[in-house]
Amino acid sequence: MTLDAATTALYRDIVRRNPAEAEFHQAVAEVLHSIQPALQRDPSLRDAGLMERLCEPERQSMFRVVWTDDNGAAHVNRGFRVGFSSALGPYKGGLRFHPTVTLGIVKFLAFEQIFKNALTGLGIGAGKGGADFDPSGRSDGEIMRFCQAYMTELHRHIGAQTDVPAGDIGVGSREIGYLFGQYKRITNRFEAGTLTGKDLPIGGSLVRPEATGYGVVYFLEAMLAQRGQSLEGKTAVLSGCGNVSQHAIVKLQEMGATVVACSDSSGYIYDPAGIQPDVLNEIRNVRRRKLDAYPEAVPTAKFVAGKTPWNVACDIAVPSATQNELGEADAIALVKNGLIAVAEGANMPCTPEAVNVFQEAEIAFAPGKAANAGGVATSALEMQQNASRAQWSFPETDQKLAETMRCIHDICLTTAADYGKPGDYVTGANIAGFLKVSSAMNMLGLI
Known part of the structure; x- marks a missing residue:
């Protein structure tokens, strides 16, 4: 669907204000095209600068990460964390360690996370982070020292009620363990709900790896x-x-x-x-x-x-x-x-x-913000378990995951049909996520 004049102007302004961030532009363009039927049905969705606020991160952090390799040589990487939307809950989204990570990549991932997290039906906002560090070929000691250096800065920005990171490319349970250990060391608090994707002995959830x-x-x-x-x-x-x-x-x-x-x-x-x-x-x-x-x-x-x-x-x-x-x-x-x-x-x-x-x-096509939402959904279940100092069984957690994914499927399908796009899971996912987040934003006032 062609963008109307107001949305076209908004998109051009986003490109102007965020230069050289092609992936972020791509993610925003997809959503803006998909939600046109919702904007046409309810023009009030443009009120109070809602669209402009939706496409602007609430906070962005970029910082230097200095660490030493096994030979004692110093290395400098760049770390990032973007909190895009907290309308539905604390920022929630993974950390990616890969040489291709830039601010634009992190912003695209965090923007996608808004709609993905909204589709889960759970109380989580959207964020993403990472660093241009390449863990491949590095020893466990080098990875630990990098994670500790990264968390030394990141700890200022996260917390169970503020921002809850998890894993992504290059960040598995090993890295999450090192990050959580440094967070515990700096804060002197065992706040298990501050990171998800942990191993079981330190507050992880069954089914989270799967x-x-x-x-x-x-x-x-x-x-x-x-x-x-x-x-x-x-x-x-x-x-x-x-x-x-x-x-x-x-x-x-x-x-x-x-x-x-x-x-x-x-x-x-x-x-x-x-x-x-x-x-x-x-x-x-x-x-x-x-x-x-x-x-x-x-x-x-x-x-x-x-x-x-x-x-x-x-x-x-x-x-x-x-x-x-x-x-x-x-x-x-x-x-x-x-x-x-x-x-x-x-x-x-x-x-x-x-x-x-x-x-x-x-072809039946499921976009990532719907099809791969199971990871963040189970991260939110891990947060629930951490809050109650409990651990659910594998079958119980797996059942909750399966039910969540079927609900996401049905929401996407029914929303697409309601807006004249039967079988279009892209439109369904984007409009359903957008309506939930925009409703919460309006309830919270102009912030």
Whole structure:
């Protein structure tokens, strides 16, 4: 849908005020286009500068992180934390440690988080953070010292009622443990609800490591059921082989699908008999090797260097690596090879052109802010457990996750239909999230 004059002017002003932040511009443009039907139905949504406030972060922090490697050499990285919206609760969102992290990347992720967190129905606002630090190839001691240096500054900005970080790319339970240890050391308080994604002995939640990957599959299940289909007998291809992909593979194959390919930065593996999760875990998490080592353990598999897996024929695609990884040519190839559904496991992994290809071909398409919301939803459940000093069982927490994902699916579907876009999960997710956040913003007054 074409932007009206007022929204066009707003978008141009956002681009002017946030130069050289292409991913942030892209995320804002998608939302502004999607919510046009809501703005046309209720022009009062433009009152009190609501749109301008929605697209401007409440706070942005950028700071120097100085740490030493194992040889005693000093290194300087740049750390970030953006609190975008606290209308629904304390800022909530992950930390990403990767060389590509910039302020613009963090702002795009935090902006997406507004709508994702609103869709969960839980009392959490939206934030994101990270650093341009590359943990790959670093020792445990180096990673610990970096995390401690990063938290030495970050602790000023976070807290269970203020801002609750979690993990993202490059930040798993090991890093969260180091970060939480330094927070505890500096503040002299064991405030378990200040970070989520912790290991169980220090206040973590069962299902949290699996939550994003499992949640994507629960959303896929609901989306296919809406079309009278199931995961049974389907073939799937995923990008990435980190936390999200590994657990999505497990759940897909539990539900009867066969995952024939997944990838990392060096290439992808293909096995028509199905990727073996135990072997993948051993290669990636225990031995910390690239995927080229996988065929050494599974002779039926082959490794394709320097390529993405989107030329592999499949019924289901789950891009789960990073933003804008799946382009228009990839989408065309997938559709030509028989694709029926896409669920984004990463944040904005499909380019706008790729999304258009999927929607024009009437492929069931689930945007990341809906499909991968299971991770942050279970983080909020971890916060609940921390607040009551409790720990729920795996089945209980998994059931809550599955119910949340089905609710998100249904909200997206019914909202899209209500606004004249039946089956358009992008429109449904953006409008549903926008209406919830805008309502809270109006209740809170002009702040």
